[in-house]
Amino acid sequence: xxxxxxxxxxxxxxxxxxxxxxxxxxxxxxxxxxxxxxxxxxxxxxxxxxxxxxxxxxxxxxxxxxxxxxxxxxxxxxxxxxxxxxxxxxxxxxxxxxxxxxxxxxxxxxxxxxxxxxxxxxxxxxxxxxxxxxxxxxxxxxxxxxxxxxxxxxxxxxxxxxxxxxxxxxxxxxxxxxxxxxxxxxxxxxxxxxxxxxxxxxxxxxxxxxxxxxxxxxxxxxxxxxxxxxxxxxxxxxxxxxxxxxxxxxxxxxxxxxxxxxxxxxxxxxxxxxxxxxxxxxxxxxxxxxxxxxxxxxxxxxxxxxxxxxxxxxxxxxxxxxxxxxxxxxxxxxxxxxxxxxxxxxxxxxxxxxxxxxxxxxxxxxxxxxxxxxxxxxxxxxxxxxxxxxxxxxxxxxxxxxxxxxxxxxxxxxxxxxxx
Numbered sequence: 001x002x003x004x005x006x007x008x009x010x011x012x013x014x015x016x017x018x019x020x021x022x023x024x025x026x027x028x029x030x031x032x033x034x035x036x037x038x039x040x041x042x043x044x045x046x047x048x049x050x051x052x053x054x055x056x057x058x059x060x061x062x063x064x065x066x067x068x069x070x071x072x073x074x075x076x077x078x079x080x081x082x083x084x085x086x087x088x089x090x091x092x093x094x095x096x097x098x099x100x101x102x103x104x105x106x107x108x109x110x111x112x113x114x115x116x117x118x119x120x121x122x123x124x125x126x127x128x129x130x131x132x133x134x135x136x137x138x139x140x141x142x143x144x145x146x147x148x149x150x151x152x153x154x155x156x157x158x159x160x161x162x163x164x165x166x167x168x169x170x171x172x173x174x175x176x177x178x179x180x181x182x183x184x185x186x187x188x189x190x191x192x193x194x195x196x197x198x199x200x201x202x203x204x205x206x207x208x209x210x211x212x213x214x215x216x217x218x219x220x221x222x223x224x225x226x227x228x229x230x231x232x233x234x235x236x237x238x239x240x241x242x243x244x245x246x247x248x249x250x251x252x253x254x255x256x257x258x259x260x261x262x263x264x265x266x267x268x269x270x271x272x273x274x275x276x277x278x279x280x281x282x283x284x285x286x287x288x289x290x291x292x293x294x295x296x297x298x299x300x301x302x303x304x305x306x307x308x309x310x311x312x313x314x315x316x317x318x319x320x321x322x323x324x325x326x327x328x329x330x331x332x333x334x335x336x337x338x339x340x341x342x343x344x345x346x347x348x349x350x351x352x353x354x355x356x357x358x359x360x361x362x363x364x365x366x367x368x369x370x371x372x373x374x375x376x377x378x379x380x381x382x383x384x385x386x387x388x389x390x391x392x393x394x395x396x397x398x399x400x401x402x403x404x405x406x407x408x409x410x411x412x413x414x415x416x417x418x419x420x
């Protein structure tokens with residue numbers, strides 16, 4: 001037992017389970033790469049004001065959950081609690097929006113940090129894959145991202161998830177709704193913190209998970225009843241496009257999500273097999289975020305899907321991913337000459353693109369073959385002094401148990417032929 005353990009609320013990814021996380025990341029990224037999204041990677045920490053302005057001063061993320069610190073040089077930084085603000089900052093800093101090809105379509109993958117009460121599906125360090133389409137106001141773009149997320153989940157074999165959809169309006173119609181909601185909330189029996197939140201951003205109160213608050217929200221005014229004609233038309237086109245693509249969804253008039261920057265389209269992917277932490281991903285349109293962080297007007301839309309939550313959803317459904325073995329060939333040398341010869345062959349196989357491993361540590365035949373079995377290799381190469389004297393190695397098919405002698409100089413070509 002080590003003296004040290006992973007910090008509370010975090011986890012280590014180790015084989016074989018780590019292969020599942022890699023497969024999930026790849027499945028989410030594949031439809032994005034096939035749709036014109038380029039990869040972006042941002043620092044693990046940013047100026048704390050980037051999140052205060054972008055995510056919102058009233059959000060739990062900023063007020064309670066952000067890991068903020070001051071450097072020796074006096075800079076106030078924060079570990080990134082989400083990806084959108086960082087990616088938009090990077091795009092603006094690199095002037096990607098001025099290169100004449102809007103929208104700028106980016107995808108990313110990384111770790112994020114929030115000081116939460118740890119529980120199943122909620123960690124202080126978590127992994128997400130995200131996508132952002134920056135600089136275009138088009139319902140087809142909102143629909144594209146919802147469809148791509150749906151495609152990613154279905155490619156993994158998930159089926160018990162739902163898509164929740166709402167519109168949060170825009171600068172024209174949301175202030176009218178905001179005033180009506182504040183009037184309604186002012187008549188409720190709410191604690192001081194919640195009343196303060198209602199003053200800053202009353203929509204956040206709708207997202208309050210406490211039963212005592214939700215009971216009082218019955219009869220609250222709904223934003224859909226206050227949408228202007230432009231927002232209604234925009235939302236209806238999003239609905240029509242994803243319906244035509246065969247993506248089922250549920251209208252959820254109370255869906256606001258936990259970030260202040262959303263406008264118009266907002267959506268969430270939920271999985272009912274995960275208990276209270278049912279959200280596996282979500283996103284929406286954030287047309288004013290660029291201006292909030294000092295950039296030009298750049299209407300944008302994006303999402304982030306939780307890798308951790310997606311893995312839990314797969315396990316809840318009993319879905320087993322088809323993950324290929326990390327090793328195709330395992331070499332077992334018996335004696336010093338065989339070590340030299342087989343190590344050279346393993347190196348040659350690797351250079352040819354074949355996943356190969358080697359029995360290190362001078363194990364005997366029995367122990368080495370146990371390791372070959374554990375590796376999941378399809379073939380084992382075994383050689384001793386007598387084999388090498390005859391100019392051959394023994395090639396064993398680990399599935400059938402069949403073993404054949406193959407010339408030392410032909411073994412690489414033979415394996416390349418068998419493994420395709």
